[in-house]
Amino acid sequence: MNQKNLEYLKDQIKYTGFGEGFEAPLKRMMEIEKPAFKLVHETKFGTDKVEARMNFSKSKQTDMYFFNSYQVSVQKENNPDEAMKQTFYINKGNNITLKEAYNLMEGRSVNKDLTNKEGQLYNAWLQMDFKQSDDNGNFKIQQYHQNYGYDLEATLSKHPIKELENETYKSNLIDSLKKGNLQSATFQNEGSEQKQYIEANPRFKTINIYDSNMQRVDNRQSKTEKQSEAQSRSAKQEHKGQQQPIADEAPDIPKAKKKRKRPTIT
Template sequence: MNQKNLEYLKDQIKYTGFGEGLEEVLKQKIAKGQPEFKIPHLTHFGSNKVDSTLHFSKSKKTDMYFFNSYQVSVQKENNPDETMKQTFYINKGNNITLKEAYNLMEGRSVNKELTNKEGQLYNSWLQMDFKQSDDNGNFKIQQYHQNYGYDLEATLAKHPIKELENETYKSNLVDSLKKGNLQSATFQKEGLEQKQYIEANPRFKTINIYDSNMQRVDNRQSKTEKQSEAQSRSVKQEHKGQEQPIADEAQDIPKAKKKRKRPTIT
């Protein structure tokens, strides 16, 4: 058995988010010398069941094995009859971890350092497009490169978030959001503190904010502002028939998500 190859695969599995519990079964599979093999993995994120299958193949020229990909299957507690599947491929660079894969499948965005075909590193936000899929049934992953102009820290600074006042808490908050987590944050409003949940939204260069019932706070406020603005326009047009209406500044804000159960924050 190629010991260096075994150690490399063990580290690769570990740092892709599958822990150290698969070492023995990995060793047994390699010892059999088969051209391909799979290793199952089961975990839960919150109340959702996450089944994974890790795929390995042997080199046709040497005794080395490669960790090629893993397929993730998510089954939600509140909808056990529906299962979502997606395959994530392993590259030489910074791979998508299991938790990041889960976050992508939940519709959130993940920030990664990736490697292009020329071997050059670049930074990008990733978000799954549930309207487009390939021939294998995998949803397309959209990329928002650094030139797209999404600055997470600058976006957070627009909101009265208490954690931003402490550099350590701020760093932890930013890191968690970049991993695609739905993160709790303390909002300070009119002298009161209110716990809410936020997630990065690179596509619209903002953050999504949810209350304790997982209702979109910003969208609900935006709707109220739209109604108020519409009423204001109506009054203006009655008094100034030639005045042109103001462009709707909220037209690019995405629609509110359906009500979800309060998540477990990790």
């Protein structure tokens, strides 16, 4: 068994968001030189059950193993008989983590540093297009590059958000939104403070704002934006009927803790 390969794969698993509990099953599969195998990870985000199946394969020429992809299945509490599935591929660059994958599957946007075919780094916002899917049933992921002109910090500055007054809180808020999280924020209005929830919306160069009941409160949303989002959510719900509008999410999701189970092998 290639020990360096084991350490590399162990780090890949860890930094893709699956934790540190897979060394033993990974080592066992590599020692018996199984040509291909899966490791299964189960967790929860809020009330949503999430299962990820990590796919590994052995090189035909050497003793090296590769972490190729992982398939995520999201099961809603109010629709336990259906699950939305999407496969995410592992690249040499900055991979999409499990939480980022979940956020994309929830319809939110994620900001990533990516690598093109020439090996050059570039930055882009990613968002899943629920109206387009490939032959394997995977939804297309749209990219909004730097030259698209979405400036998250400038967009946030247009709103009376208390956290922007503190550089540390501001940085944490921006980092969380870039990971695709639905993030709580304190809005100040005529001497009063109100807790609301926000998410990045690079396509329309704005942010989406929700109240404590997860109802959209941004009255400046354009007619085009409303129609586009309605069509996207309709397409997402029609895909096996498993997804609910974001307004149905519990308001404590941004702070929800993951519940881990022991890894399994298939």
